[in-house]
Amino acid sequence: MFYLNNREEEFQEKLTVTKLIELKKYTYKKKIVKINDEFINPDEYSTTFIEDGDDVKILHLLAGG
């Protein structure tokens, strides 16, 4: 199990940030990713794996509309 934006998610082997964003259909471009409070740069999304117990934040930067 890991946390995504403080909600529980089922842990999967070999889940990268890229894959998680795909699974969640998080297509909005202006977002930031933090794992255990560390920023992940976009060029590291495909090589960063989510570990069991991680605290993942994918924050969408839009309060507009």
Place this chain on the structure above:
Amino acid sequence: MKILKEYKYDFTEIIHGYNNRSLKINLSDMKIESKQISEEMKQKFVGGKGFGLRYLWDAVTPETKWNSPENEIVISSGPVGGITQYPGSGKSIVVTLTPLNDTPMDSNVGGHFGPLLKFSGWDALELQGKADKEVIVYIDGNEGIIKIMESNIETIDSHILSEELTEMFAKDETDKRNYSIVSTGSAARYSNVAMLNFTFYDVKRKKVRLKQAGRGGIGRVFNDKGIKALVIKYEGVKSDLNNPANISKINRAGIRFHKEMNRYDDEQNGMRKIGTANIVEVMNDYDLLPTHNFKFGSHKDIAKIESKVFIEKYITQNIYDGCWHGCSMSCAKAADDFKIKTGPYAGHKVIVDGPEYENAAALGSNIGVFCPETILELNFYCDTYGIDTISFGTMVAFAMECYENKVFTKEDTGLDLSFGNIDSALELIHQIADGRGFGKIVGMGIKFMKKYFIENFDADPKFMFDIGMEQKGLEFSEYMPKESLAQQGGYGLTNKGPQHDEAWLIFMDMVNNQIPTFEDKAEALHYFPMFRTWFGLVGLCKLPWNDVTPHSNKYSKEPAKMPEHVQNYVDIYNGVTGKNVKIDDMIEESERVYNFQRIFNIRMGYGKRTNDKIPYRSMGPVTIEEYLSREDRYDKQLKEIVGYNLTNKSTEEKMAVLREYRESQYEKLTDAVYKRRGWSKDGVPTIEKLKELGMDLPELVDIVSRHL
């Protein structure tokens, strides 16, 4: 044209963003007067929407209706309005009592009229009374002359009228850029959702462009007052006309922002390519794109109307599209030489201003239309007929759902109003403009339609109120709020009704989960509406605030607030006015006007808790079809959040439990928000709160005392 009245005035210098006077024109007796603006007025109401509401309050009584002669249309930009260095600095707010329910409406609009009005010597324009014969009001801001002229122009629709007037008044091609026209269209004669078009002259295309004060039927009031058009001329716009206290702050903030646009827009929102319509597919991906009268949040045919289609096939690229000088965000996109297929302009090649996101959703997915050319044609006709695109979409979506539920039939209306019926959607818009057939009913708005369908078609009142997406008479704008409680509040707990200009919290709430508790949501429903109200006080557009994200943002503690951009606003506001305010002071300035507007609503018979309720369609699944379409989601919530045992339960049973839960959540949210805003349980601002804000004015205390 025959001149009915002429008025000459002297110029005074604009000091730190203010002329310190406003112009009042009464069309009944043709009286024109200059009114001083006091320091107290500026301190308490700032400008823009604040001035509009104050003047309107003074003009009307609780008995005043939208078509009473004393009702006013007030147009005002604001102290920052008219600077040219920072994007989005040419906005005006238009205020009036709306025909939708006779309460104060405010609608913000681009185009050049507001800033040119200020540079012509006036911080606000009040239009009161009714002319016997249709008039054109002309303001020459260089000569200092105002003329009321008897109109001899037969043209009604905005796209031709504004072009004719620009041609008629401007000396030559170069002079055209100095004009702005305000007008409405055919629909203003009959429809409660008629709007105003404000022009700017597009020097690159050499065409007159239209921007809309869309919401709340202001065009109908304009027409009722016998005004054909307002024409303003001011030659000589420069960045320092506001006589700013510190131009350096404004220059620096502007250049910094322009650089950000150059650097980031292509990889972020693409505002310069397609404007706000960049989010059509994003909203669909997050199940937020209103589809079939807000039943669903996405549709399989989305690819047909996604932003790429408009960019590649219709919207002219690589051309400046700012609706005021210096807007590097440049989102007022347009399709040039678009060929119209139906109606009075069939065969014409026209410029279509849009589509903005709202138009693509309202004229597209929400009425089941997934055809870009129909969206553009409806967009064009909405604009030139003077119809609010948002209300049109939400109204037609409602009528279509009623039709599909056999509330009425084709025999009743002459139209097959199934979702996605393009011919019927187009026929309806022409009917609304001419006040004929079923279009006459639809054009009156959802509030009217609900009553009409109950009385004439024996419609089930409960179903009407569940699916009719209006509140306080105003149709919902185009975001699906079902899965975000905070956004239900963002729509419902508002002054003028369900328009997302107060708060858009869906990502913060539903996706980011940054505001989980009622108190968190209440804090957001305090901060954002106040922060966003401020744009309308000072003459600014909200889009540059967060439609590009600066590099610094990811390191910020509260990224949703865009702290670097907020600092820019502090800088340009202080730079113009010479004040030394901080963000908290700006929030307080908004709170004064916000509470004033709330009390104004109460004075007019709306604006308490009962008026803040929203239709269940905005909160959850009304029909079995909706529930089943997202069954896994709803079942999961019932099981995990509500703690409801789903075994052997029918869909109807599950829907009832879910509804009870969601409605109670909204009530709890309402309690928390009222508390945060300093209001009673019934939504009335307390005297203590008014004192804290320095707004314990006798006329306000008098109203609230009767309701506390």
Place this chain on the structure above:
Amino acid sequence: MKILQFNESLCIGCHNCEETCSKVYFKTEDISKARLRITEKVDDFNRFKGCNQCGDCIDVCPEGAIYRMKNGAVTVDKKICVGCMMCVAFCSDFHYHDDYVEPYKCLSCGACSRSCPTGALTMKVEG
């Protein structure tokens, strides 16, 4: 068309060029108002910023105020310019000063090169 050329190995950082430019156009020897920039470096050659008159800025101006003069240099029509600063953000060869509404740029007049004591700045005919 004449374009300003910079030979970094000859520049001694005297700023005569900037003073002259400011004097020619603004009647004051204030290098913050010059239409070119020399930035002094301690461990490196001095840096130069000056316009090559490419004209990419012409389409950037929303008002249509930027145009190419007969001599080939690109300039701002002060009558049309509203002072939006979009050109300044687009290209570092546009300059502005809070004393003036309209941004300004090098017009390839050559006054700076004539004031350069070392020949680091010269005007070269191109195109």
